[in-house]
Amino acid sequence: MEKVTTQTELKQVVKTILSQQTVKNLTFIGCGASMSELYAAYYYGQQNATEVGIHLLQANEFNYAKPAYFGENSVAIVASLGGTTKESVMAVQKAKQWGATVIALTYQEDSALTKEADYTLVHKFFESYAAKASKQKVALGFTVELLYALEKTPLYREMLAGLEAVDEIANTAAANTENEAVQFAENYKDVSTIHVLASGANYGVAYSTGMFLFMEMQWINGVVLDSGEFFHGPFELAVKNAPYLLFMSDGQTRHLDARALEFLQRFSTKYTVIDAKDYWLDSKIDKQVVDYFDPMVLTAVMRGFAEKLGELRKHPLSKRRYMWKLENY
Missing domain, CATH: 3.40.50.10490 (Glucose-6-phosphate isomerase like protein; domain 1)
Structure with a gap:
């Protein structure tokens, strides 16, 4: 069975991050299909966050056009299926250089994408049709935990139940x-x-x-x-x-x-x-x-x-x- 970061592990990552920094924004970064697969989590954040900024950026645009808000109070999730997309690897490096906490989201936990990231989240891909959406699920699960920890977002238990049932x-x-x-x-x-x-x-x-x-x-x-x-x-x-x-x-x-x-x-x-x-x-x-x-x-x-x-x-x-x-x- 393919490995995947569990909801319990996502909750612990959020707890660790918040013990070390103030988080004012969450930015999803990727190229191609990986960028599109971050959209559901981005949409959830846009619909539910009241204080935390939620953003979705194309990796190479991010690399060459840094947003003014992005810095030491940012958490960046950078996604790449195999973890070798050169623009996304560069985005990890840039995000670190600009002071953010960086999370690599990938199927390959020992890939180039993960080398300079602070945390690695692993998703499935090959074992079933539901696994084709595993990247979406892990990104959404992390966002649910982060917003609940920061803002006590409503319908938290309903979201957890959905994450459990959707596969x-x-x-x-x-x-x-x-x-x-x-x-x-x-x-x-x-x-x-x-x-x-x-x-x-x-x-x-x-x-x-x-x-x-x-x-x-x-x-x-x-x-x-x-x-x-x-x-x-x-x-x-x-x-x-x-x-x-x-x-x-x-x-x-x-x-x-x-x-x-x-x-x-x-x-x-x-x-x-x-x-x-x-x-x-x-x-x-x-x-x-x-x-x-x-x-x-x-x-x-x-x-x-x-x-x-x-x-x-x-x-x-x-x-x-x-x-x-x-x-x-």
């Missing part, structure tokens, strides 16, 4: 959507562009899907849209048979997704909906916090969809044109 829900959801995944692959195997919509905490899933599952892994143009922003320009492209993928929230922003869906139906687009409500999260997770767990379940389901798409297109998800093949870029 089983995600794996069950992925296991029961094979037919839908096959149909998705059949419908989209020949398209050159897919518009991806989501709202709230699920925007990170849309970003990851469009930018990485589609553009990086399938060489399909992935246009990532916020469901709320859809009606402020992008809806002009919603014409008959235009390809769309909509992630629907089970929480506070569901109305935004439902409004977008109605428009997609009205103009006969080629649309697929992956709806968090179909997976019964609220049967095991309190409705007041279900928003923050939707992304982990949708990530698991979408991975299965992407695998079927790759199979039907005879383009495996591991295929690359430039990544891992060019030395200088």
Whole structure:
């Protein structure tokens, strides 16, 4: 079984940090898929922190454009799956240089990312569909503990219960959507562009899907849209048979997704909906916090969809044109 930092261990890391410094802000830093996988924790922090600043930054932008707030009262979580992403390794070094407490979040606990970090958090990745969202879960678990320790954030116990339950829900959801995944692959195997919509905490899933599952892994143009922003320009492209993928929230922003869906139906687009409500999260997770767990379940389901798409297109998800093949870029 793959190793993962437990919630008890996350709580201890928070306790140790707070015994050594005053924390005024928490900054999530990453590149590519790792940055998108920090979004759920960032969104939770944005929605619940009243005094602590919560930020999400692209690693190389951070390296060359230091925010004024960042310094000795900062905690930085820098994520990289294998821990070798050079921009993220540099971000660890920069964050340390600028006085922050730095946490490396990675699958490889002895990687370059961890060498200068103060703490290392380890996530899973390969053992199951739920493990594809393990980075999200660990980042969220840390944020829950930090904000509760600093601000006594409401619904703490409900969040802990959700963290305990979400893996089983995600794996069950992925296991029961094979037919839908096959149909998705059949419908989209020949398209050159897919518009991806989501709202709230699920925007990170849309970003990851469009930018990485589609553009990086399938060489399909992935246009990532916020469901709320859809009606402020992008809806002009919603014409008959235009390809769309909509992630629907089970929480506070569901109305935004439902409004977008109605428009997609009205103009006969080629649309697929992956709806968090179909997976019964609220049967095991309190409705007041279900928003923050939707992304982990949708990530698991979408991975299965992407695998079927790759199979039907005879383009495996591991295929690359430039990544891992060019030395200088």
